[in-house]
Amino acid sequence: MYRALLIAFLSFGLALPATASGGGGGKKKGASNHYEAKWELNEKPEAEIKIDAKQAGQAVDLPMLTLPSSIGPSLVSYIFVSIRINLNDDQDAWPVRAKSHFMNDAIIRVSHKQSSTLITEDGDLDREKLTKLVLASVEPWVTPDAVESVEYSKFALQQ
Numbered sequence: 001m002y003r004a005l006l007i008a009f010l011s012f013g014l015a016l017p018a019t020a021s022g023g024g025g026g027k028k029k030g031a032s033n034h035y036e037a038k039w040e041l042n043e044k045p046e047a048e049i050k051i052d053a054k055q056a057g058q059a060v061d062l063p064m065l066t067l068p069s070s071i072g073p074s075l076v077s078y079i080f081v082s083i084r085i086n087l088n089d090d091q092d093a094w095p096v097r098a099k100s101h102f103m104n105d106a107i108i109r110v111s112h113k114q115s116s117t118l119i120t121e122d123g124d125l126d127r128e129k130l131t132k133l134v135l136a137s138v139e140p141w142v143t144p145d146a147v148e149s150v151e152y153s154k155f156a157l158q159q
Helices: 002-020 053-057 093-098 100-113 127-137
Strands: 059-071 074-087 147-158
Touching: 059 093, 059 100, 074 093, 074 127, 093 100, 100 127, 127 147
Parallel strands: none
Antiparallel strands: 059 074, 074 147
């Protein structure tokens, strides 16, 4: 009995400072660790890009890919690139588009297996090497003779 009373008084004594401090409940005024984001929309209009309907119908757009760029065994940087594969007029783009996620994975896997840099001396994308890598990677889904060209619409370098 005495033990139960002793435990109850000790519990009450430990809980009393927590309840006396306010314990939340209402909205506090003053300093807080919560910040309200106030975004200002200062968007600059981008240059209009006119895409031929025929060209857009024969293109397969791959989303932004992250590819390593290395020299020998050392990783130098990462390349973020958006790829568009333009198919010949006699090719149907829909079956290729349906497999675009497989092509993304294949491009990333092949780029990790190679040990060459995809950046030129002046810090630009080496389009010739990357085009060879892309065409070799997507060959199970589209043959190189079915591809008219490969474009790189967005490119960023992270070192």
